[in-house]
Amino acid sequence: MVVENTHSLKHSPRKGGHSALMFLGLFLLTAVIMATGMGFLTITPWEVIEVVWARISGTPLNPAMNPSFPFVVMEVRLPRILAAALVGGGLAMAGAVFQSILLNPLADPYTLGVSSGAAFGASLALVLGIFGITIPAFFSVPLFAFIGAMTTLAAVFFLAAPDGRLSSNTLILSGVIVAAILSAGIGFIKYLADEQVGVIIFWLMGSFVGRTWSDVLLLAAFTLPCLLVMLYFARDLNVLALGGRMADSLGVNSRQVKKTLLFSASLLTAICVSVSGIIGFVGLIIPHLLRLLLGPDNRLLIPACFFGGGILLLTADTITRAWLPTELPIGVLTSLIGGPFFCLIFRRRQLGQRV
Amino acid sequence: MSASPPPPRLSPHSPQLFAMSCGCFAYHAGSGGNVLHHIDLHITPGQMYGLIGPNGSGKSTLLDLLTATRFLQRGQLLFQGRAINDVSKKELATRIALVPQQFATGFDFTVAELVLMGRYPHIPRFQSPTSHDYDLLEAAMRAMQIDHLSHRLLSDLSGGEKQRVVVARALAQDTEVLVLDEATASLDIHHTIEIMRVVRNLVSSQGRTVIAAIHDLNLAAAFCDQIIVLKEGRVYRVGTVVETLTPQLLADVFSVQAQVQGGSHGHSLRIHYSL
Incomplete structure (x- = not known):
């Protein structure tokens, strides 16, 4: 009998995961620099780097440069671009985690109703004015969206709690129930809002217009810790793909790991939604696509999703900002492109082909 | 049993691997519908146990208790002399492996990744796997005759191949105790016998302990040292194959008329059902 070379087992056909990660990271960095140069005023990538470097190191700028460049780069474009990248990365990571926990490659960060909760909160904040309560919208909308999202999550957990293993079906069903109630609530708020309904609709479609450094800091403050938590549990998440009973027998406390990861993924989703509004399909397509390319190992998939989601949303935002004649809400753009793409994947799955 | 190296680790006070006393478990606490009632059971290391009983007699639940994926509501379960609740999940996973009846995953891991x-x-x-880990991986895959499939995706495999992957995963876990929950139910007879042989060999030549829920009584008779008979959530009888698999017991527990042949020379007992 021929003894198989042990080394052949170490090298799965999906080797080169780390170089893929490096590539995605560099791609994202390049995309950030390129995108910052694009727009009404065209700035070369080297000038972008010069401006950023000057700001970081505190050295004076080349006096020959257009004096409005530093302001455009540092105060207008970069915060918006970084916010888009962080939201994209956050949603894609959250999507990967939701898909793995719910054992459903077609789940997304909004499957548990988190987006409906955020939308309800944001709508509520926008109509408060009608009742004579005035809180500045730039502050109240994200806050209410966040509270709405987290309350929804608590309700979903409460509904699912009697199921000792938090099984996928229980969670999805709980999410659907809560989301249905909230949708009715949003409808009611829109009815109350009367003429102001346009503001709500616009918010629900998502946008990065006018995002500031404080948004970027808020996003970074949640995204990076969540990334670390997800990386810590990534191996357990792989085992969870075999089902709760198998995971338990492999020494993974499936209930606790599920709870921790669902909480961090939902928290991340809530922060993203409260900053940007509801942006669909990034959290569905990026994990799905990268899983096809890199395999289902979450230790690789989750960081790859962070970079991949960032690249996608940053590109989409740059298209609406710099290319299209009028700024289309980004949620509309991602859904218009993402929807048909998703149909394609779905159809090919139905036909039994692996995409 | 034949003395065999390496001897399983035992607590100084108890020769029992598992000792359950007066164990009760119900899925809906307080509803009164106990699945398992007052179970007293002792599992001695170095033997192969067959767990038999009609559908719904509590076999899977009992295995869940032994693998600590569920816990007794009343009574006590000791693993190597310690209350099983006090042993960390991580440690148990290095001592006890489980092979379920079936498993599904929506994600396409390769065979080697899964094992x-x-x-x-x-x-x-x-941390990355060491060469020791790869040695065990390779041995497990060879034992299950799936080494040629190592880079294939799970979705490409037949049901029987998938089940052998799951058994290989449990073998790679390299534990003192192996729990099989109708692990061969979906396999053809060739691979069923092959898996039972491999598992039997773990008991006979390495002194490990196997507890297997088995529907096919002839299969249980052919490979097991001891049979645990469950009926309606109670232990009906525990004993050797010859002691337990009698026409009387088969009639009482399974409500079937059967003749039993052989059995006086070890493992050659055969059950013939009257159809």
């Missing part, structure tokens, strides 16, 4: 998951309890987080 390697059996090594997770032994590999610290963020």
Whole structure:
């Protein structure tokens, strides 16, 4: 009998995961620099780097440069671009985690109703004015969206709690129930809002217009810790793909790991939604696509999703900002492109082909 | 049983691997519908146990208790002399492996990736597998005759191949105790016998302990040292194959008329059902 070379087992056909990660990271960095140069005023990538470097190191700028460049780069474009990248990365990571926990490659960060909760909160904040309560919208909308999202999550957990293993079906069903109630609530708020309904609709479609450094800091403050938590549990998440009973027998406390990861993924989703509004399909397509390319190992998939989601949303935002004649809400753009793409994947799955 | 190296680790006070006394478990606490009632059971190391009983007699639940994926509501379960609740999940995973009846995953891991998951309890987080891990991986895959499939995706495999992957994963886990929950139910007779042989060999030549829920009584008779008979959530009888698999017991527990042949020379007992 021929003894198989042990080394052949170490090298799965999906080797080169780390170089893929490096590539995605560099791609994202390049995309950030390129995108910052694009727009009404065209700035070369080297000038972008010069401006950023000057700001970081505190050295004076080349006096020959257009004096409005530093302001455009540092105060207008970069915060918006970084916010888009962080939201994209956050949603894609959250999507990967939701898909793995719910054992459903077609789940997304909004499957548990988190987006409906955020939308309800944001709508509520926008109509408060009608009742004579005035809180500045730039502050109240994200806050209410966040509270709405987290309350929804608590309700979903409460509904699912009697199921000792938090099984996928229980969670999805709980999410659907809560989301249905909230949708009715949003409808009611829109009815109350009367003429102001346009503001709500616009918010629900998502946008990065006018995002500031404080948004970027808020996003970074949640995204990076969540990334670390997800990386810590990534191996357990792989085992969870075999089902709760198998995971338990492999020494993974499936209930606790599920709870921790669902909480961090939902928290991340809530922060993203409260900053940007509801942006669909990034959290569905990026994990799905990268899983096809890199395999289902979450230790690789989750960081790859962070970079991949960032690249996608940053590109989409740059298209609406710099290319299209009028700024289309980004949620509309991602859904218009993402929807048909998703149909394609779905159809090919139905036909039994692996995409 | 034949003395065999290496001897399983035992607590100084108890020769029992598992000792359950007066164990009760119900899925809906307080509803009164106990699935398991007052179970007293002792599992001695180095033997192969067959767990038999009609559908709904509590076999899977009992195995869940032994693998600590569920816990007794009343009574006590000791594993190597310690209350099983006090042993960490991580440690248990290095001592007890489970092969379920079926498993499904929506994600396309390769065969080697999945079998390697059996090594997770032994590999610290963020560390790569050592060559020892790869040796065990390779041995497990060879034992299950799936080494030629190592880079194939799970979705490409037949049901029987998938089940052999799951058994290989449990073998790679390299534990003193192996629990099989109707692990061969979906396999053809060739691979059923092959898996039972491999598992039997773990008991006979390495002194490990196997507890297997088995529907096919002839299969249980052919490979097991001891038979645990469950009926309606109670232990009906525990004993050797010859002691337990009698026409009387088969009539009482399974409500079937059967003749039993042989059995006086070890493992050659055969059951013939009157159809």
